Amino acid sequence: MSGKVTTMADAVRELVRDGDTVAIEGFTHLISFAAGHEVIRQRKRDLVLCRLTPDVVYDQMVGAGVARKLVFSWLGNPGVGSLHAIRRRVEHADPAPLELEEYSHFGMVGRYTAGAAKLPFYPLRSYFETDLPVVNPNIRPVASPFGGETVYAVPPLTPDVAIVHAQRADAGGNAQVWGLTGCQKEAAFAARRVIVVVEELVGEEVVRADPNRTLVPGLKVDAVVVCPRGAHPSYAQGYYDRDNRFYLEWDRISRDPVLLEAWLKEWVHGTATHAEYVDKLGEARWRELTPGPALAGPVDYGDYR
Amino acid sequence: MSGTAGGGAPGWSRSEMLVVAGARALAGRRVCFVGIGLPNIAVALAQRTVAPDVELVYESGVYGARPARLPLSIGDPCLVTGATAAMSMVELFQYYLQGGLIDVGFLGAAQLDRYGNINTTVIGPYDRPKVRLPGSGGACEIAINAREVFVLMRQSARSFVERIDFRTSPGSLGGGALRAAQGWGRGPSVVVTDLGTYRFDADSGEMVLGAVHPGVTLDEVRAATGWDVRVAGDLAATPAPTTEELRLIREELDPGRIYVK
Numbered sequence: 377m378s379g380k381v382t383t384m385a386d387a388v389r390e391l392v393r394d395g396d397t398v399a400i401e402g403f404t405h406l407i408s409f410a411a412g413h414e415v416i417r418q419r420k421r422d423l424v425l426c427r428l429t430p431d432v433v434y435d436q437m438v439g440a441g442v443a444r445k446l447v448f449s450w451l452g453n454p455g456v457g458s459l460h461a462i463r464r465r466v467e468h469a470d471p472a473p474l475e476l477e478e479y480s481h482f483g484m485v486g487r488y489t490a491g492a493a494k495l496p497f498y499p500l501r502s503y504f505e506t507d508l509p510v511v512n513p514n515i516r517p518v519a520s521p522f523g524g525e526t527v528y529a530v531p532p533l534t535p536d537v538a539i540v541h542a543q544r545a546d547a548g549g550n551a552q553v554w555g556l557t558g559c560q561k562e563a564a565f566a567a568r569r570v571i572v573v574v575e576e577l578v579g580e581e582v583v584r585a586d587p588n589r590t591l592v593p594g595l596k597v598d599a600v601v602v603c604p605r606g607a608h609p610s611y612a613q614g615y616y617d618r619d620n621r622f623y624l625e626w627d628r629i630s631r632d633p634v635l636l637e638a639w640l641k642e643w644v645h646g647t648a649t650h651a652e653y654v655d656k657l658g659e660a661r662w663r664e665l666t667p668g669p670a671l672a673g674p675v676d677y678g679d680y681r
Numbered sequence: 682m683s684g685t686a687g688g689g690a691p692g693w694s695r696s697e698m699l700v701v702a703g704a705r706a707l708a709g710r711r712v713c714f715v716g717i718g719l720p721n722i723a724v725a726l727a728q729r730t731v732a733p734d735v736e737l738v739y740e741s742g743v744y745g746a747r748p749a750r751l752p753l754s755i756g757d758p759c760l761v762t763g764a765t766a767a768m769s770m771v772e773l774f775q776y777y778l779q780g781g782l783i784d785v786g787f788l789g790a791a792q793l794d795r796y797g798n799i800n801t802t803v804i805g806p807y808d809r810p811k812v813r814l815p816g817s818g819g820a821c822e823i824a825i826n827a828r829e830v831f832v833l834m835r836q837s838a839r840s841f842v843e844r845i846d847f848r849t850s851p852g853s854l855g856g857g858a859l860r861a862a863q864g865w866g867r868g869p870s871v872v873v874t875d876l877g878t879y880r881f882d883a884d885s886g887e888m889v890l891g892a893v894h895p896g897v898t899l900d901e902v903r904a905a906t907g908w909d910v911r912v913a914g915d916l917a918a919t920p921a922p923t924t925e926e927l928r929l930i931r932e933e934l935d936p937g938r939i940y941v942k
Contacts, residue, residue: 404756450818455753480817505851
C-alpha cells in the first residue's frame, strides 16, 4: 500500500492554496467540517467555495474571511433557516462583499459531472421561464443537434481541490461510502486534487471484499486523512447522527458577528486539531449521537478461480 | 407561524388545517417529491390516511423512504435506513425527476403570483437584495419536471403578490399549452394555504379559490391577496380536520410541535 496517509494540517497546507476553487461536498451527510476548520486555522484567503448547499460549514468559513466567492444552488441552514454570516456579506457587504454564482441543484450536479467527464457542457431541462439564466450568463440555451428541442447548458466545474469525507478508505485512498452519496463522486473526479477524510482506515482487503461500495478510487486521491467524527455536526451514516442541536444553535451564533468570532476563537482557533474539538464536545454529547445498529445482510460476490 | 389567533376556529390551528388540506389533496397520488417542514408532515399524514401507497422521494438521493422519526433536514440519516433506494443526486435528478417518474412535487414560496410563479431567491433587486433567500435548490427542476406541483405556504399580502421579485420556478405558464408542447409537467395544480385551497383555471392558468377553510371569510382571503383574487362559482368549505387527523399530527408526526404550531 502506498502512503497517502497524512495529517489534516499537512493535507490542507500542501493541497489547498490561497485563491483556489475548493469543493467540500456532501449533501447533509459526510460534510468535512474538520477540513473546513483546518482551512480557517491556516487562514487561507480568497477561496472560491463550491457546494450545492453551502451549509453551516461555509457560513463558518465565510464568517472567518477565507472566501471571496460562492458557487452554489441552495443557500440556507437546512431545516433551520438562514446562514447569517453569508447573508450579512450579500445583503450589506458586511464586512466585505461576497460574489455569488448561482445554479439549481441539478445544474450544480451537472457541472461536476461535465467536469469529471471532460465535456464542454452538461444539458438539462431546467431553467425555462425563470430568471436564473438572466442573472447567471453561464446558464445558456442550446439547440439539440438532432433537431427540434432546446435545452439549457451549464459549464463544467473543475475545482482545484475536492475534499470528500467517507466512512472508510485504505492507505491508497480507495474510499468507501454508504448512505447518501450526494455528488461527492462527481466532485472528486472533476477536481485536480482530492483529499479523502475518513472515519476509519482499513486494509485493502476490506475494500476488495466489497468493491461496489467504493465511491472514489485511490487513483484520484492525493491524501488520506484519518479523522474520526470529522463530519460533526454533519454525520456519518451508521457512525453518528446529525447534531441537529448544533444546527439550531448556529442560527443564534451566526446572527451576531461577535458571537461568531468568539465561537471561531474557542472551537476552531482554540483547538489544535479536530481530535481536540471532539474531546471538547464531551462524551455525553457523543453518546446522544450514537445510533443503534441496522446491519445490511451480507452479499456473496462469489469466488471464481 | 400562525396560531389560533386571528380567526382560526377553536380546536385546531390554521397550520394544522393547512397540513390536513395538503394531505387530503394527495389522495390517489403515488410518487411524491418531498421537502422538509410542512410538506413532510402533509405527506406523512396522507400516507396514514388517504394515500397509504405513497412513495417518498427526497432530493438528497432517497426513493421509498420510511423514516422512523421526523427528519429535521432532507438529508437526515433516518431517511436512508429502511429506504427502497439510496442513490447519487445525478441519478435522482436525471432518472427519477427529469425522467418523469414523479407524480407530485411539493414546493414552498416566499412570493407567489396569480399564475403560480414562485420566488425563493431574493426580496428586492437581485444585485442589492433586501432579503437574500435560499434560491432554487431543486425547485426549478421540480416545477418543470414533476407531473404536477403542490404549493404549501402561509398566505398574506406579502407572500401572495401581483409581481414576484424573481422567478425561481415557473408556474402554470398561461394554461398549459406551452407546457404540453414542451413535454413538461403541468406545473402547479393545487395551492394550499392557511386560508384556503386554490386550483388553476385550465384556459388562463390563473389561480382560483376553490375552498375556504373553516372560520375564514372571503374578506380575509382578499385582504391577504395582492391581486383581485378569482373565486370559484361553486366555492366549497373545507371540511374541518377530523379527530384522527389531529391525533396523528399531534401524537405521531410532530409531537414536539416543531412545524405545526
